[in-house]
Amino acid sequence: MPNETEVVAEETVANSEETLTVTDNRTGKSYELPIVDDTIRAMDLRQIKVREEDFGMMAFDPAFTNTAACRSSITYIDGEAGILEHRGIPIEQLCEHSTFLEVAYLLVYGELPTRPQLEDWTFDITTHTFVHEDIKQFLKGFRYDAHPMGMLLATVGALSTFYPGSKNTGDQIERYLATIRLLAKVPTLAAFSYRHNMGLPYVYPDNDLSYSENFLSMLFKMTEVKYEPDPRLARALDVLFILHADHEQNCSTSAVRDVGSSDVDPYSAVAAGVAALYGPLHGGANEAVLKMLRRIGSVEEIPAFLESVKNREEKLMGFGHRVYKNYDPRAKIIKSHADGVFEATEYNPLVEIATELEKRALDDEFFTSRKLYPNVDFYSGIIYEALKIPPEMFTVIFAIPRTAGWLAQWMEMSDDPDKKISRPRQIYCGRRNEDYVPLGEREGPDTIEGPPATRPS
Ligand code: SDX
Numbered sequence: 001m002p003n004e005t006e007v008v009a010e011e012t013v014a015n016s017e018e019t020l021t022v023t024d025n026r027t028g029k030s031y032e033l034p035i036v037d038d039t040i041r042a043m044d045l046r047q048i049k050v051r052e053e054d055f056g057m058m059a060f061d062p063a064f065t066n067t068a069a070c071r072s073s074i075t076y077i078d079g080e081a082g083i084l085e086h087r088g089i090p091i092e093q094l095c096e097h098s099t100f101l102e103v104a105y106l107l108v109y110g111e112l113p114t115r116p117q118l119e120d121w122t123f124d125i126t127t128h129t130f131v132h133e134d135i136k137q138f139l140k141g142f143r144y145d146a147h148p149m150g151m152l153l154a155t156v157g158a159l160s161t162f163y164p165g166s167k168n169t170g171d172q173i174e175r176y177l178a179t180i181r182l183l184a185k186v187p188t189l190a191a192f193s194y195r196h197n198m199g200l201p202y203v204y205p206d207n208d209l210s211y212s213e214n215f216l217s218m219l220f221k222m223t224e225v226k227y228e229p230d231p232r233l234a235r236a237l238d239v240l241f242i243l244h245a246d247h248e249q250n251c252s253t254s255a256v257r258d259v260g261s262s263d264v265d266p267y268s269a270v271a272a273g274v275a276a277l278y279g280p281l282h283g284g285a286n287e288a289v290l291k292m293l294r295r296i297g298s299v300e301e302i303p304a305f306l307e308s309v310k311n312r313e314e315k316l317m318g319f320g321h322r323v324y325k326n327y328d329p330r331a332k333i334i335k336s337h338a339d340g341v342f343e344a345t346e347y348n349p350l351v352e353i354a355t356e357l358e359k360r361a362l363d364d365e366f367f368t369s370r371k372l373y374p375n376v377d378f379y380s381g382i383i384y385e386a387l388k389i390p391p392e393m394f395t396v397i398f399a400i401p402r403t404a405g406w407l408a409q410w411m412e413m414s415d416d417p418d419k420k421i422s423r424p425r426q427i428y429c430g431r432r433n434e435d436y437v438p439l440g441e442r443e444g445p446d447t448i449e450g451p452p453a454t455r456p457s
Helices: 042-047 091-097 100-109 115-126 135-140 148-162 172-198 211-220 231-243 251-260 266-277 285-296 299-310 329-344 349-362 365-369 376-386 391-414
Strands: 005-007 019-024 029-034 075-078 083-086
Touching (some): 083 091, 083 100, 091 329, 100 172, 100 211, 100 391, 115 172, 135 172, 172 266, 211 231, 231 329, 231 376, 231 391, 251 266, 285 349, 285 391, 299 349
Parallel strands (some): 005 029
Antiparallel strands (some): 019 029, 075 083
């Protein structure tokens, strides 16, 4: 077959070096695919066919391990170097100098706010922290021991029914209202879920307090007239909020973008993010870390536990990351703040187990050869525990700041000129051209595998 080279790209290829030449050995044909930002467009593969009537070639990438789904200017991560920046500003500087609400503004609008902007932003969020009284009816329907992430998932989705105007996703006023309402109300819904679990009355927001102080008040205020937050703990929580605010195209953010691409309202898109974050491989890992440390029980039990991990009986929760193949920079910052929190609270033996576990794992070739290092979840749970927050609430606390990242990514997706409803392809590997078999002529086992035998015999 002649080795014809066929320039197939729609746009004129500005510089022939910026192309990928691929040869289909089935036909001997070569194709030049444009390279932009060190990527090729998957659609440029579709010209590669054996027969003219073929559908054309696709890329196969389950879990999107090597597929860019969008262009974004919100968060930059360098997994090898352990770098995390929001709108170009290193996470270390934001944790040292900024506050969560200021970082939320930076994520959403792309610039640090001026003083008047920050004052208005803070006022608008502070004065939207109440939820409609009817929301309490939803929470009443949950069992006392319902997982708070399940309650948050339900109530965030329910918010969409209280603000039908948010369906106008292109309306700037509606977008702003949904942004401040979600940033303001998610902590309230989170705290209400906790109080429901504890059988305690709800504590309404206190507008005299800062964002993180108010959250602590809604969690822990009892009979005192006014909750007095410990400033060290409130600051540690605010830094944790900054560290969890956004993390480029992680599982839950991808869910928000995916669901949001159908032009659904932002409350429903954010509810999809809550659902994805709930998973133990994602946001649920911090809760799983605490349970893992409790299961290990003592420093002496660490070698046996690590053996079970190597035998694939367990995962070392709080370790490993799809992007960071070095220490997660957030884990370093959390660890540096942990000591301050532990000074302000009573000693927690799990800290000793966690520190020794990390040391042993980082000395072990099984983990270092797989580039498994502590991620954001390894130490955060211990701090939350020191703040007397129960493990079931850890992922809920992750969801609070991540709401800012989800909203920023949702807005960027909504305005992206490449925006289309998300609809991946598949490689079909099932049967074809089967005929229907009447019930009386079917052969096979008499029972369905798996379900408990609860049917009458
Ligand atoms: C978050 O994406 C984000 O940015 C997420 C996040 C965010 O801010 O949004 O950073 C938040 O989700 C942090 C991650 C929290 N999850 C956990 O801590 C759960 C434990 N970690 C793993 O489940 C795992 O590391 C993942 C899910 C985080 C990443 O998995 P990958 O990238 O798919 O890696 P992999 O499963 O392909 O693992 C590569 C190898 C495998 O071994 P081999 O089969 O090649 O021999 O490493 C092993 C895995 O078995 N491995 C682990 C492990 N993580 C990976 N082995 C033991 N313990 C682990 N924790």
